[in-house]
Amino acid sequence: MAAGTISMPRIAILGGGIGGLAAAAFLNCQGFPATVYEQAPRLAEVGAGLVIAPNAGRRLRELGAFEYLRERAVRLGTGWEFRRWEDGRILSAENLETACLDLYGEHTYTAHRADLLAAIRSRVPADSVELGRKCVGLDRHGDAYRIHFADGASVEADIVIGADGVHSIVRGTIFGSAPATYSGTCAFRALVPADRAPDFARRPTQTLWIGPGHHLVHYPISAGEYVNLVAFAPAGDYTVESWTATATEREFLAEFDGWDRRLTDLIRAAGTPGRWALLDRAPLTRWSDGGVTLLGDAAHPMFPFFAQGAAQAIEDAAALARCLTADRDDPAAALRRYERLRIPRTTRLQAVSHSRSHINHLPDGPEQRARDAAFAAEDPLVANGWIYGYDLDDAVARG
Structure with missing residues (x-):
């Protein structure tokens, strides 16, 4: 081994969300024990849904986690569709029953x-x-790192993975605290019990309603027990970035006044919605410093308009485990390779997710009509093949 390297590094993962646990799972599969340090008293995720696109589904199968998930996930059979805001007219639709499997070797789930x-x-x-x-806090301690906790305890690690989210302590320690900028957009979210949701919302379909300055997405989750509802609107002076903040039903309805009645009925069935501001963060050009690196939202927070946040955290985890396996005797080199491999892809996804808000929120007029015509002519499943068909092993081999 090279000077200063270690045969079995002590790996600390800060953050027990999807990315942090995925990192621990993939590292464990490669023979690297790792400890996850989570600030919460229990592992939990807020009441919200997500899309498991084929690129994430393949990694979950590789991990052996897919069979556990399949009992609760919903396979998008009828697929996804874009609808016009005022009358629900379908602008574009995709049947995913066989297309995802044929193109990318995996279905799409919610x-x-x-x-x-x-x-x-x-x-x-x-x-x-x-x-x-x-x-x-985190500081260098000889050839290792010392992690300090709020209760006064501390631990040492040779490799530290910051999977601690958009307000990452690790990112702030490595690169300093750069304030987020105001995006001008906020999100509402809610879970609607299936027995209160209209029939059209219970279909195994990801439906996007798009209109001036706003859009709304819904799809079933939890084996069809709930309909996940998330909507985006102008934020005004609202700047709270928290998954626990709430709004009122009246505030939610006011944003979608005049939209298709079916949609406002769904909002009424949702009860008290959550609300959070989307803050903007510029992509990082580096994630790693020595034996410390970033993963998931700590590395590349992105707007949710391509539903790839969790998927990219899972890809990060799988790539990191592969890089450490390939450079087992030089962890710092492995982390540099990991960031070279991942930054171009996640930066591109940050950019297209950012631009999507403009496309989805066009006011009615010539540009909106051109967009709708493009939606009707385009096959988004094929157009986004660079996202869903990503070959991680090929990327690692070339990187």
Whole structure:
């Protein structure tokens, strides 16, 4: 081994969300024990849904987590569709029943975030997760790193993975604190019990309603027990970035006044919605410094308009494990390779997710009509092949 390297590094993962647990699971599969330090007293995800696109589904199968998840996930058979805001006219539709499998070797699913977290957690050794461990600082300690927790305890690690989200302590320690900028957009979210949701919302379809300054997405999750609802609107002076903040039904309805009645009926069935501001963060050009690196939202927070946030965290985790396996005797070199491999792809996804808000929110007029015509002519499943067909092993081999 090269000077200063170690045969079995002590790996600390800060953050027990989807990305942090996926990192622990993939590393464990490669023979690298790792400890996850999570600040919360229990592992949980807020009540929200997500899309498991083929690129994420393939990684979950590789991990052995897919069978656990499949009982609760919903396979998008009738697919996805774009609808016009005022009358629900279908602008574009895609049947995913066979197309995803034929093109990308996997179906597309929707799931509750908690179900995905539990599926990944099932592949992590029980004794490798420590709860109630809030990181408040990180510093160099000889050839290793010392992690400091709010309760006064500390631990040492040779490799530190910051999977601690958009407000990452690790990112702030490595690169300094760069304030987020105001995007001018906020999101509303809610879960609608299936027995209160209209029939059209219970179909195994991801439906996007688009209109001036706003759009709304809904799809079933939790084996069809709920309909996940997330909507985007101008934020005004609202700047709270928290998954626990709430709005009122009246505020939610006011944003979609005049939209198709079916949609406003769905909003009424949702009860009290959550609300959070979308803050903007510029892509990083580096994720790693020595034996410290970033993963998931800590590395590349992105607007949710391509539904790839969780998928990219899972890809990060799989890529990191492969890079450490390939450069087992030189972890710092492995982390540099990992960031070279991942930054171009995640930066591109950050950019297209950012631009999508403009496309979805066009006011009625010539540009909107041109967009609708393009939607009708385009096959988005094929057009986004660079996302869904991503070959991680080929990328690692070339990187």
